[in-house]
Amino acid sequence: MDQGNTAFVLISAALVLLMTPGLAFFYGGMVKAKSVVSMMMLSFGSLGLIAVLWVLYGYAISFSNAGTSTFFGIDGWFGIDTSFLGLTAQVADAADPAGAFPSMAFVAFQATFAIITVALISGAIADRAKFGAWMVFAGVWATVVYFPVANWVFNFTLEDGKVVDGGWIVYGLGVIDFAGGTAVHINAGAAGLALAIVLGKRFGFSKGITQPHNVPLTLLGVALLWFGWFGFNAGSELAADGIAAIAFINTLAAPAAAMLGWIMVEKFKHGKATSIGAGSGAIAGLVAVTPACAVLDPVYAILLGLVAGALCALAVDLKFSFGFDDSLDVVGIHLVGGIVGTLWIGIFGNGVGVAFGNGWHQFAMQALGAGAVLVYSFVLALIIGFVIEKTIGFRVKAQDEIAGIDTVVHGEEAYAFGADRG
Template sequence: MPDAADTAWLLAAFALVLSMTPALGLFYGGMVRSKSVLNMMMMCFSAVPIVWIVWVAVGYSMAFGPDHGGVIGNPITFAGLRDLFGHFGSGGADSAGMPLVGTIPAVLFVAFQAGFAMVTVALVAGAVADRMKFTSWLIFAGLWCLLVYVPVAHWVFSAPGLTAERGGWIATHLHAIDFAGGTVVEINSGASALVIALLLGRRAGWPRDPMRPHNLPFVMLGAGLLWFGWFGFNAGSTLAANGSAALITANTLGAGATSMVAWLIVERVRHGRPTSFGAASGVVAGLVAITPSCSSVTPIGALAVGAVAGAFASYAIELKFRWGYDDSLDVVGVHFVSGVVGMLMVGLVASSSTPAGVDGLLYGGGLDQLWRQAVAVVVVLAYALAVTAVIGLALKYTLGLRADPQHELDGIDDAQHAESAYDFHTPRGGRVDVGT
């Protein structure tokens, strides 16, 4: 039978993780111009149904089914989630034969992991803001989830107790540490965002015209909700209500905090003023970096991870102006760069006193863990770049990727969705009553 405390914690963690996708929609929606905010939020929200359909059909089975050569899971074993929800006795009572992952019901683990896939797909949308056809996005999201996210998830993650295997080649052969998805979520999405942004081309007028965030309170609220959800993302990955989850919670808090401070210091030195936009971005950078390392560093190590990520990412977001690629909402600068930082920092500041039980270079462990982390980064980067390019090119030369140029100028909200986020018109012949 499932453990009641662990199951209750995972139910809560699942809700936190699921909330991250609409929170990302709010975060991204505030960053774009007012004429494309609905389209941006729709791209994030649409990741929920698209991914769930793929996940239930074959995605989960390919990610967590019996291993084939360390590369992919069997797509048939759990297709349609068969054999994962068990049987119920008279009156709907749980059967003693319910499938478990660790000590929780397997079907809850399925839903929890689907939340990871949903927010990862939504992350890519930030690079294509203002200019991608919504229909092409929907098809891209489904294909990308199946062909890019799912295989990498199999390489890194595992479902203990459900099958004999414990993940693919990165987990079982390379022994790189990626607790909650630095490669699967962050490097995967960041590298893919770069490819699809290059295939789409620059936004009309970029970088000549100012394209400032239209609603900074949205951005800050979205960042706060993401921080809240990230506790379920990281600590929930323990699959248990235990001491490891407690340490990971503290590490997640610490990395987000120091990353924000580091970002603001860099911003103050380079540009003269710390900004709310920088504060929100800094928090997210630290949360990204602690995602792979949260189980392997001490609370002091988490502070270092966050500080390095915040400083590096605050510089990296400006590379797009130097190199000429239009990553609209800095998916590459924040998520890819901070994901790489988080993976490599494991090899530097991991401590054997933590649940991962490995020492990094600065704790006397030598270079052994660092090279393993670097190999995982390079391979996932190469895979994401290559497969995303194939998907993007196929769509570009069939359905087309980019919206009509006039639609971009007029506002993609109206062109793609026949809606506007803000209606400032007064009814003809009427008056506006202002409350006392």
């Protein structure tokens, strides 16, 4: 057992877990002052629910052996001997460097991916979602969408650096997705689009419908997300080695360039470069580099950042063109950014990119994998959201939405004003 790699994986898991509170700050600062508690609770609710589901059965589904069905949670935790049924979750030791760390470290690391993926979706339905309905959606979507998609993308076996077995997207199609461009960002972005359609537009939906109520809170969220993302990307190597180092430097370079790309578009279109634009650009670059962080030279990571920042800055206006109210630009940043980063591998990926004379095969497989996850997530999220809306209701009452939903849904206010100050 390598204590250095064990520490590396556990610290990376802690960094990724920090991303969910960071996301809560990022989203919370951009909504109305009277909706910030509700917005942040969608992230914290995801953390609580998905962590429990992961231990109970999520890991078992996501990392089951080929040809088995594993719904008994982490093997041995319930004192249930399922070996006679062949129902044993695949432990990480089969897929990472020679059992260099306990398999439970890998379980913990992957749990944080499941949590942040679900939380990302919530930004598409800001200011108008019931907390209880969101929790129902989060649990069902994680079960029927995220856990199976994680199996397709993250469940694989390596031998001599090559994938020799595993989920159909990475093993069957040969898609390269180092840290989750498909399983996390395209997956969440497609689900966010579906929920935005199900819940409909906010009252008064138009450009400039609401301005961020607390810019420093949002920028604090950006800082925490970027900090945690080093664990997300470099940690996906599962070893403190050279590949982790290149993933780390690309996780610095791409979002920095994307920040510049986004604010240049803002300056050109609106005459001003905003702090929210800079923060959103950094997140767009982080999203785009996630699948590609270990297979790009840093100069191509910088180029990816510039392109992703500019494209995502333009893509956030798609909701006005097509008429869906993606409140906090989950589609424009995560879906578009995830697609750009996934396809970029087929063009500039080391050893596979068409720019280096390797043909279009890898690009085609990247596109097929991205499209499969997009369609699967969108369709099922649309169905789940529609059923919830028609049964228990997903959207709050009109008068509560207009007034701000914190006191109605949670009985709390983010800020004390006037006579309420302590």
